[in-house]
Structure formats: C-alpha cells, structure tokens
Amino acid sequence: MSQELGITVDKQQDPSEWYTQVVKKAGLAKYADVKGCMIIKPYGMKLWESIKENFNTKIESTGVENAYFPLFIRESQLEKEEDIVEGFDPEVAWVTHGGDEELEERIAVRPTSESVIAPYMADEIRSHRDLPLRVNQWANVVRWEATDTRPFLRTREFLWQEGHTAHATEESADEETMLRLEQYQEVIEDHLAIPSILGYKPEHDKFPGAKYTTTIETLMPDGKSIQSGTSHQLGQHFAEAFEIEFEDEDSETQTCYTTSWGLSTRTIGALIMAHGDDDGLRLPPSVAPTQVVVVPIFQEDNQEEVMEYAENVKHQIAHSAGCACEESVRVKLDDREHRTPGYKFNEWELKGVPLRVEVGPNEMEDDTVTTVRRDNQEKEMGRDRKEFLRNIKNTLDDIQDSMYNELKDYQEENIREADSKNEILATIGKNRGYVKTRWCGKESCEEEVKDEVSAEIVVLPFQEDSKPATIQDSDEEIDGECAVCGEDAERWAYFAKNY
Amino acid sequence: MSQELGITVDKQQDPSEWYTQVVKKAGLAKYADVKGCMIIKPYGMKLWESIKENFNTKIESTGVENAYFPLFIRESQLEKEEDIVEGFDPEVAWVTHGGDEELEERIAVRPTSESVIAPYMADEIRSHRDLPLRVNQWANVVRWEATDTRPFLRTREFLWQEGHTAHATEESADEETMLRLEQYQEVIEDHLAIPSILGYKPEHDKFPGAKYTTTIETLMPDGKSIQSGTSHQLGQHFAEAFEIEFEDEDSETQTCYTTSWGLSTRTIGALIMAHGDDDGLRLPPSVAPTQVVVVPIFQEDNQEEVMEYAENVKHQIAHSAGCACEESVRVKLDDREHRTPGYKFNEWELKGVPLRVEVGPNEMEDDTVTTVRRDNQEKEMGRDRKEFLRNIKNTLDDIQDSMYNELKDYQEENIREADSKNEILATIGKNRGYVKTRWCGKESCEEEVKDEVSAEIVVLPFQEDSKPATIQDSDEEIDGECAVCGEDAERWAYFAKNY
Known part of the structure; x- marks a missing residue:
C-alpha cells in the first residue's frame, strides 16, 4: 500500500496516532488555521449529514420543530443563569469589537444556548395549550478549550443540535428527557452500530442547573468510555430564573419544567474509533456515504x-x-x-x-x-x-448486524465487577473497560478512586441491558455496601477512563 | 380579526411597518437580545430549510460537495487577501479573548470564507484530475452592519451557503459562474415563484477581487430591487494570492481559476415582500410548509x-x-x-x-x-x-403559476426606458421599478444620477427575458449613446432603488 494511503501504525498499540492518520487519510477532517478548530471535509460532512438526518427525522416525528438562535449572547444575559456561567465562563470566546468600535458590553460566542432559548420560551408560552413547547437547533458552538484538541473528539468549535422543551408537569419533562435519550440510543446503536450503556451522571457531575443528567456511554477499543449524547431534566431551575410560566386550566400562573439535550460531531469521533481497524475506517452500511x-x-x-x-x-x-x-x-x-x-x-x-x-x-x-x-x-x-x-x-444488513455484535461482545467482556477499593484499582490497572461496583452516592468515594487512577464514574446505569422503561428505578435493589466506604450502597456505578 | 392576528397597516402605504408586522405575527422571526441579530422561529426556519433543500439538491447533482469551514479566521489570514479586507474590515466582529486570556492575535468571526477556503483548495489540488474542485458550506456568517437591520433583509448574523470552486480553464470557471446563477434563478422563479432579472453588476460594484460579479435581481412591490443571489467569477486573483495551482497534463504547474457564489436568508425577506398582502403572508405551494x-x-x-x-x-x-x-x-x-x-x-x-x-x-x-x-x-x-x-x-400548481405570473406582469410593467439624464430622474421620481437606459460604462455617469436620487445601477442584464445561454454577450449591439454623457453606449443598464 502506498505511504500516502496506508495507516502506518497499529490501532491497538498507538490508538492516538492511528486516529489522527485515519481522520486525515480517509479525508474526514483537517486542522484549521485557528488552533483547535477543524475543517470538516466532504467525506466527514456526509457522515454528519447522515447522523443529522437520522436524528432529525426522529425528533420531527415526535413534535420537535427546528429554529435558529443567535450566535451571540450578551455577557449580562449569559450571567443571568449563574450556574451556566460557572460551568462555562472559562471556555467562552469573547467578541469585544464590532468593526473599528469597541462594544459597550462584550458578547459571548455561544457555548450553548440555554440563556437565549429560555427567554424565548418564556415569551412564546402563554397557556397550558402551548405546552409542551419543543424547539431544536442545528448549530455551531464554541468552547475555548485549553486542553489538547482533536478533530471531532474535542474541538473549540463544533457542530451539534441542542433541543429545548418546556412542560406543564414534571412527569412530562421526565418522559421527554428519556424519549430523547432513547432516540440517541437509536442513532448510536441502530444507525452507527455501536452498543451503548444508558444511565445517569452522578449528582456532582450533572449539567450545571439540571435536576438530573442522563448520558449515553459507549466503550471505545482503547478501553475508554465516550459520552455520545446527553439529555437533561432541568426541573424548574431555568424556568424560575427566566420566568417560563403558563396559565393552567384554572387560569392560575404556574412555572414550567424544562429539558435540554444535545448530540454533537463528537459522535463521528466515536464512530471512527469504534469500528476502525489497521486498514482505516470501517463504516456500517446505514451511515456509509458509499455502501x-x-x-x-x-x-x-x-x-x-x-x-x-x-x-x-x-x-x-x-x-x-x-x-x-x-x-x-x-x-x-x-x-x-x-x-x-x-x-x-x-x-x-x-x-x-x-x-x-x-x-x-x-x-x-x-x-x-x-x-x-x-x-x-x-x-x-x-x-x-x-x-x-x-x-x-x-x-x-448482515454487515450492519455483525459490526454491532462484534462491539456488543467486546463491551460485555469488558464490564468487570469489583467489591472493594483495591479491587477497583487493580481491575482498572489490569484491564480496559468498565468496572461495575456498588456505590454509596458520595463524591468523596469516587474521589478516592480518582486520586489513584485516572478513572471516574462515567454512568449510573438504569438497568442492565435494557432500555429505560421508566426513570423511576432508584428503588432498584442494591444488596450490599459501597465498595469504597462500606456504607449502604445506593446504586451500581461504572468506573472508567473516559474522553 | 383580532388585533393579535391582524396586520394593522396597508402594505402599499407603509411597506416597512407592514413587513415588520408580518414577520412578527406570522411567526417567522423575532429580534434577538443582541442588536441586529434575529431568532428564526420554526415557521421561518421551515422556509429556509425548504430553500436549502431545493438548492442543495441542485448543486449536489452537479458535482458540488458540502463541507464545513471554521467560524474563526485569524486577522493575518483574513488580511492575506487585501481586497477582501478592504471590502469587509469595517464590518468584522472581532474575538479578542478566549476565556480569561487575551489572544495573541485577534480573530475574526467569518464575514465570508474565501480566505479559509482558498488555502484549503490550494492544499487539496495536486493535478488536473482534481479539477474542477467544488465545495459548498451552509453556515452562519457575521457582518457587523452599522445601519438599520431588519429580520432576514439585513441582519448582523445570517445564514447562507457559500460555494467555492477551482478550475483548470477560464472557460470552465465562466460556465460554473453561470450554472450557479441559473440554479439560483430556478430557486427564485420556480420554487419561490418570483420572476427575476439576471445580469452583471457594474465593474465598480463587483465583489472585491472578482473578475466579474453576476446577480439575480427581483423587483419588490415597493418598487425597489433586491439582490437574491450572486455568483462571482474570481479569475486568477485569489488563486494567485493563495497559490491554488495544479499540474497540467504536461506536468507543468498552472494557476487555477476560481468562482464563488452565495444565497442567504435574505431570500426569505424577498419572499415575504414579493407575495404578501394586507392579510399577511402568501406562500407559493412549492415552498409552503403547509400547503x-x-x-x-x-x-x-x-x-x-x-x-x-x-x-x-x-x-x-x-x-x-x-x-x-x-x-x-x-x-x-x-x-x-x-x-x-x-x-x-x-x-x-x-x-x-x-x-x-x-x-x-x-x-x-x-x-x-x-x-x-x-x-x-x-x-x-x-x-x-x-x-x-x-x-x-x-x-x-395553478396557484404557483398564478402567483408567478402576477409578479411577472408587475415586473414587466415597471421597466421603463429613458434616454437622457433628466428622463431617468423624472422616471425614477414618478414611478416604482427599473429605469432601463443606455450606459457608457463609466461610474461617473452612474454617480450623476445617484447624486440626485437614491437610485443606482443594480444590474446590467444579459439579454432581455432570457436565461444567459452564454456570458459572451458583451458584443450585444447597443445602438445609441449613454443617456447621461452622450458618449457611445456600451450596455443596457437598469437603474433602481434597492435594498
């Protein structure tokens, strides 16, 4: 094989260099002139368009409408939701000049659009008849990452969709959060042929301001877990801050419950890593531009x-x-x-x-x-x-299924149970993949592990090997003690190294 | 009709207020928090998605591939093409800080992407076999307009597509420029049911750095002309500046010819104005989200x-x-x-x-x-x-045709010939629409008119009432003298007020 085409490293031995070569040589993306940004080349763009169309059809058939919100957010507007700013401030790119003039107030390039879409929803919603309100946008966002960037996996500008909904009841918001997570699962598993694990993020790792955050995690061949999509139930936190209210059937003013959920070009990174081999990309037929x-x-x-x-x-x-x-x-x-x-x-x-x-x-x-x-x-x-x-x-179809099953076997082989801190550490040290353990729910117990190996709790699975029929699974019986502190366990937790 | 729904002004008498009310009350867009930016609401977004799909199908079936280029352009990179900077500098939004840190070099939010796509093409093209190279992106761009902004018609951020191509010969670049203009015409005339006039922009009004700029102009009910799309033949100007070169069949290094062409959300503004009436929007069935x-x-x-x-x-x-x-x-x-x-x-x-x-x-x-x-x-x-x-x-189909024909009649009725400067001024003063006149080609003759009325040459039509079979029409016989200076006329020119 000519040097120009061939991948010159072994995927197992040097996954990082392998990834860089595949992205480049398969014509998916290249680095842009501005550090941390990328050019998505036509072949990579076809993958994103396919993912976009696949998910967009699902959300449109379940009541979501696309809109477009501005790239720019005034600093004071962004600050209105303090939790967001706390979460994002260090990563914001700031516009200070328009043409030759200095702006009176600096303007953020959107890192996410909660602070713009929340007031929009407040404006649009009058009555219970306007609920649920569901909008989505396909857009570029910017997070001025200080750490090393990699095409698709971590870039300062990336493409994503962000969906935002408002509901009359918490139950409706719960259902929405889970519906979108399940639709992500369909994209990841059925379209991209990548098996996944669905669950919550730990309380201390949820989206700032959310009541809870759900995630879809997939295991990469290097043994790390990658978050392919998240869906947040935001409770009334944002609705209260931005006065997203409605008049109920008795003409009483009530506060909405909101959700948000996003999927980004990072998914392409997962696709490349999950299926690729020493000869380059392997694409499942469903997403392949050329089958x-x-x-x-x-x-x-x-x-x-x-x-x-x-x-x-x-x-x-x-x-x-x-x-x-x-x-x-x-x-x-x-x-x-x-x-x-x-x-x-x-x-x-x-x-x-x-x-x-x-x-x-x-x-x-x-x-x-x-x-x-x-x-x-x-x-x-x-x-x-x-x-x-x-x-x-x-x-x-057979190729699609085989590719999925190959990874499904790999995933199952790489979930290992551990019952003590030492066992967690030893298992992570010796193996790739997830360590499944009982957890009390305290951040300190996760920290004890994190301090010794670069692994953390990536997901609190809903229920093993099943889609979440409902989120009301916190009563699930966990018979045993937290592997770290020995107190009563609250849930199963999966430790893993991650992206 | 309830006040909430009804348009309270006459379209003829107050087109500006009429437009604002239709955009708002029909749920197309609303002003965003940042001055000059807009939120495109779901109903407006459906119009853009329809236009996008219509045009995208045409370009993909004629060899164009979609890619995505970065939002950010380093100042020194933008300056590489001096003509662009001259054209755009005052309108650029500048990012100066990433998180808490001041950037070493300030970064432009793209006003257009020539200076990023040109080096990309230079990188991608090796041999004559790589030509023509055709890329397009659907993206947001920012121009920090100082003047009054209006949803769709003039906003600081807008959505558009920009296509960029590189060719081995000038003839191929000419054909490309015209093909895209004709595809714009199909979108505007067949999909949006708006008749149009195709032609060149005057030399002094072309895109900075272009060999020539072609435009598709449509007449609005208020008598002003609006530019709905432009297609530029860039000659070797950009290719020389960015070293877009190829090896020809004799292994000689040659410089490419390039083109660029764009269509934006402004088209939605034209759609609203062209067809709307005192009761609100009127949508041609082809583009109507609900027919x-x-x-x-x-x-x-x-x-x-x-x-x-x-x-x-x-x-x-x-x-x-x-x-x-x-x-x-x-x-x-x-x-x-x-x-x-x-x-x-x-x-x-x-x-x-x-x-x-x-x-x-x-x-x-x-x-x-x-x-x-x-x-x-x-x-x-x-x-x-x-x-x-x-x-x-x-x-x-009949509704679609009727809507087109109604505007076609209106357009034809509002092209009036004038043979002297006074006649041009009087015709513009008395009527809406285009004044067709013989022109010597000198900017000074246009200026003489412009100084007295707010009208300028908006288009130098290819040939009346026909698509351009070829651009080689500069030999077209113009029998007469320039209406302003009396010297030999070079072309027919259309004066009009414009957007």
Whole structure:
C-alpha cells in the first residue's frame, strides 16, 4: 500500500496516532488555521449529514420543530443563569469589537444556548395549550478549550443540535428527557452500530442547573468510555430564573419544567474509533456515504467490455430496491484509469466502504461478481450476479448486524465487577473497560478512586441491558455496601477512563 | 380579526411597518437580545430549510460537495487577501479573548470564507484530475452592519451557503459562474415563484477581487430591487494570492481559476415582500410548509361527525399522491376546539397557507368540500370531494403559476426606458421599478444620477427575458449613446432603488 494511503501504525498499540492518520487519510477532517478548530471535509460532512438526518427525522416525528438562535449572547444575559456561567465562563470566546468600535458590553460566542432559548420560551408560552413547547437547533458552538484538541473528539468549535422543551408537569419533562435519550440510543446503536450503556451522571457531575443528567456511554477499543449524547431534566431551575410560566386550566400562573439535550460531531469521533481497524475506517452500511464500490479489473485488450459489464452491475445495484419508493443502494463505480485496482482496493478500504464488488474478465464471462466485505475481509469469488443483486440488501444488513455484535461482545467482556477499593484499582490497572461496583452516592468515594487512577464514574446505569422503561428505578435493589466506604450502597456505578 | 392576528397597516402605504408586522405575527422571526441579530422561529426556519433543500439538491447533482469551514479566521489570514479586507474590515466582529486570556492575535468571526477556503483548495489540488474542485458550506456568517437591520433583509448574523470552486480553464470557471446563477434563478422563479432579472453588476460594484460579479435581481412591490443571489467569477486573483495551482497534463504547474457564489436568508425577506398582502403572508405551494389546511365548522350537536369527516378529508389529501414514491401534499387539520373557524381562517391567511378547505355539516351531507385560495381569495363551495382530491395537485400548481405570473406582469410593467439624464430622474421620481437606459460604462455617469436620487445601477442584464445561454454577450449591439454623457453606449443598464 502506498505511504500516502496506508495507516502506518497499529490501532491497538498507538490508538492516538492511528486516529489522527485515519481522520486525515480517509479525508474526514483537517486542522484549521485557528488552533483547535477543524475543517470538516466532504467525506466527514456526509457522515454528519447522515447522523443529522437520522436524528432529525426522529425528533420531527415526535413534535420537535427546528429554529435558529443567535450566535451571540450578551455577557449580562449569559450571567443571568449563574450556574451556566460557572460551568462555562472559562471556555467562552469573547467578541469585544464590532468593526473599528469597541462594544459597550462584550458578547459571548455561544457555548450553548440555554440563556437565549429560555427567554424565548418564556415569551412564546402563554397557556397550558402551548405546552409542551419543543424547539431544536442545528448549530455551531464554541468552547475555548485549553486542553489538547482533536478533530471531532474535542474541538473549540463544533457542530451539534441542542433541543429545548418546556412542560406543564414534571412527569412530562421526565418522559421527554428519556424519549430523547432513547432516540440517541437509536442513532448510536441502530444507525452507527455501536452498543451503548444508558444511565445517569452522578449528582456532582450533572449539567450545571439540571435536576438530573442522563448520558449515553459507549466503550471505545482503547478501553475508554465516550459520552455520545446527553439529555437533561432541568426541573424548574431555568424556568424560575427566566420566568417560563403558563396559565393552567384554572387560569392560575404556574412555572414550567424544562429539558435540554444535545448530540454533537463528537459522535463521528466515536464512530471512527469504534469500528476502525489497521486498514482505516470501517463504516456500517446505514451511515456509509458509499455502501458499495464497484472496481473493474481490466487489461488494455478487454477494457471496453469489462467497463461495460461494470457499469451494468453498478446500475443494477443502484436500482436493486424493490420499488422506486424504497431507498436505493448507494453505489459508486471507480472508473479512474490512472489508478490500479490494488490502489483502489486500499483507498476504499481506508474510507471504510462496507462492500467491494470486483469485476474482471472472468466475472464478465461467467456473469458473476466477486465481493469483499470490509467488516471481516470475507471474499466470495464468482457469485452469480442475479443472486448477488437479489441479496444485496440482506448482505448490507448482515454487515450492519455483525459490526454491532462484534462491539456488543467486546463491551460485555469488558464490564468487570469489583467489591472493594483495591479491587477497583487493580481491575482498572489490569484491564480496559468498565468496572461495575456498588456505590454509596458520595463524591468523596469516587474521589478516592480518582486520586489513584485516572478513572471516574462515567454512568449510573438504569438497568442492565435494557432500555429505560421508566426513570423511576432508584428503588432498584442494591444488596450490599459501597465498595469504597462500606456504607449502604445506593446504586451500581461504572468506573472508567473516559474522553 | 383580532388585533393579535391582524396586520394593522396597508402594505402599499407603509411597506416597512407592514413587513415588520408580518414577520412578527406570522411567526417567522423575532429580534434577538443582541442588536441586529434575529431568532428564526420554526415557521421561518421551515422556509429556509425548504430553500436549502431545493438548492442543495441542485448543486449536489452537479458535482458540488458540502463541507464545513471554521467560524474563526485569524486577522493575518483574513488580511492575506487585501481586497477582501478592504471590502469587509469595517464590518468584522472581532474575538479578542478566549476565556480569561487575551489572544495573541485577534480573530475574526467569518464575514465570508474565501480566505479559509482558498488555502484549503490550494492544499487539496495536486493535478488536473482534481479539477474542477467544488465545495459548498451552509453556515452562519457575521457582518457587523452599522445601519438599520431588519429580520432576514439585513441582519448582523445570517445564514447562507457559500460555494467555492477551482478550475483548470477560464472557460470552465465562466460556465460554473453561470450554472450557479441559473440554479439560483430556478430557486427564485420556480420554487419561490418570483420572476427575476439576471445580469452583471457594474465593474465598480463587483465583489472585491472578482473578475466579474453576476446577480439575480427581483423587483419588490415597493418598487425597489433586491439582490437574491450572486455568483462571482474570481479569475486568477485569489488563486494567485493563495497559490491554488495544479499540474497540467504536461506536468507543468498552472494557476487555477476560481468562482464563488452565495444565497442567504435574505431570500426569505424577498419572499415575504414579493407575495404578501394586507392579510399577511402568501406562500407559493412549492415552498409552503403547509400547503392545505382543513378547517372543520361544527356546532356542539354535530361536532363528532364533522370532525370525523374532516379527518377523512385530511387523510385523503395527505395520500392524494398517485404512488407512495410521489411527494404527498403537506396538509394540516386545525382541530383546535378553543378557536372559532373565523379565527382559524385569519390565522392561516396570515401564515399564507395556499389553500383552505372548509368542511361543515353541509359539506359532510353532500360529500363535498368548500375551498378558498389564498392567492386570489377565490372561494368554491360544494365541490365534489372526489373531483377535488383528483385535482388537488393541479390546483396547487395553478396557484404557483398564478402567483408567478402576477409578479411577472408587475415586473414587466415597471421597466421603463429613458434616454437622457433628466428622463431617468423624472422616471425614477414618478414611478416604482427599473429605469432601463443606455450606459457608457463609466461610474461617473452612474454617480450623476445617484447624486440626485437614491437610485443606482443594480444590474446590467444579459439579454432581455432570457436565461444567459452564454456570458459572451458583451458584443450585444447597443445602438445609441449613454443617456447621461452622450458618449457611445456600451450596455443596457437598469437603474433602481434597492435594498
């Protein structure tokens, strides 16, 4: 493989350098001129557009409307919600000049939009009939991170969606918080083929001002956990600060309950890490911009016929959907003449295309195709063309499932129980993944562990291996004591190193 | 009509206040906390998403890929292209602090992204095989306007797309410039039902650094012209400054030709103004988020049956497409119980829904519907339900065409020829619209007019009433002299007041 295309390091041995090379060589993103910012290249942008469309369809079909809120927030406006400022102030980029003039009050580039959307909701809501009010925006936000930045995983500017809702009752806000978390789970698990663990963040680690924060965590191959999305039940905290009120059926003024929830381009980072291998990206068919690539293999004397056969195969794949209504297969014919088949194989492997179809003179003569799966390198030669076309959707589904199951096994193998502080430390020291332990709920017990290894409680799972049917699971029986202090345990907690 | 819903001014007499009221009362946008910025509300956002999808489909099918470039540009980077800075410097919002620290170099919030995308292209392009390179981004940009801002028409932050391309030959860059302008014309004319005039901007009014700038101008009801999109052929100016070079087939290094083209949320302002009337918005069906609204009219004793009939009609409209592949009609049933039919009629008129379907006990008994068109208020009572459903697509098409033709007539009536400076001034003084005149090409002749009335040359049309088949039309015969100085005329020019 040419140096230009090949990933020159082992993913297991140097995951950080591996990640950097994949992002660059697969054409996903590059560093921008301003430190910590990135250019999302077309191939990376297609991934984000696919994630965006997938989630947007879900939220629009469940009552959410998109809007757009301003990039700029006055400092005094941002300060109105003290908890937010406490949480974000050090990370804010400040605009102080407009043209040649110094501004009277400096203006924040939004780190998040609670302080703009809350007054908007206060303005829009009059009566109980206006509830629930649900808005979302797809936008760029800026957090002036001091630490090392990495494309997608941690950048000063990133793209995300932030949804904000207001409700008449706390129960409705609880349901909303969980509905959005479940929709994130569908994006992460069904679209991106990454298994996940849903749960709460510990009290001391929740979103500033939230009643509780829920998270969707996924285990990366380097053994670290990554937070792919969060959904917050904000109680009446923001509603009180911004007077988000409504008139109930008895014409009494009541305070709303609000929620917010977000998913960002960080998800692309998780996608790259979760599925990639030493040859580059591996993309699940659902999110892959190109699902199938057809590579013709010819000599000068049979070029014309082979190309014609390849074009036919490509055309038939594109139209393999049963009906024009059904989504067709996203297929590309690589007809470049100045590249060898070998170069093309490497390039499409690097870019993670799920299925490669090779057609040469043998395939043409026998009316067959040769296929190579990206997920497991399985090569099938001389497949009957018609049979292949009939089954192509199944093949893609099978790739999607296999990729998910591979990671599901990995995740399950890497949840280890520990019953004492020493056991937690030893388990983290020896292994990748999660350490599951009983916890009393005190931050100090987490700190004792954190002080000795760079791991913390990343999630308090709802219930093992199941979607949260309800959030009312705090009564779940925890039979035992906190592994650290020995007091009565309150919940199961998962320790892990994280992003 | 209740004060809350009704537009309280005449569009003709007070277009400015009329515009403000429509934007607010139809729920399109509202002013944000930061001066000159706006919140785009869900109904306004649906218009932008529709425009975006319409144009995005066109560009993606003609070789353009979406990417995302950073919000921030270092001052020295922005200065690299001196012409841009000259054009934009006074309007730039500057970030000077990240968190608590002052930045070493101040950073611009992008007013446009030439100075970021040009080096990106330089980096991406190696060989003639990489050309043409076409990228686009949908993004927010900021121009710190000192003058009065108005939602959509002129805001400090706005949403737009900016496309940037690089080519091996000038001919290819010319074709690209015109292709994108024509695609803008399709959006404006076919999707938004607004007739337009295509042409060049005068030399002294072109985009800084461009070889030439083309524009799509539309005439607003107040007689002013608005620029709805621009497409620039940038020659080798940017390519030289940023070393956008390629190796040609003989392995010689050559400089590229580049183009850029943009369309913004300002288009929504044009849409509102072009079609609105004293009752509010009027939306062409193609862009209308809701194309048909069904309003049930019932008493307490027949509520259930009428509602059932209304629900059936709504369902049948939604599924009136011949096949599941075809886009269905966007229909809403207004089943609110706390609003009277009259209130609903007013609200949907205000929001510009193209077709209203009323169903009451009479319609239910006769198996008919009553329809009211928003564009011309034409009411048809007792239409056979099946016949109505069969023809609903035709009805919507007819509304779209009528709305276009109404404005087309208006535009044609308001292009007046003038042959002397006095005649230009008198015509502008007496009438709305364009004054068509022979022009020598000198800025001083435009200035002479500009000094006396607030009108300028807004467009040098390609050829009347036709799309530009080619841009090589500078040989077009202009038989006569410049209306101002009397020297040989070079082109036809259109004077107008503008936005």
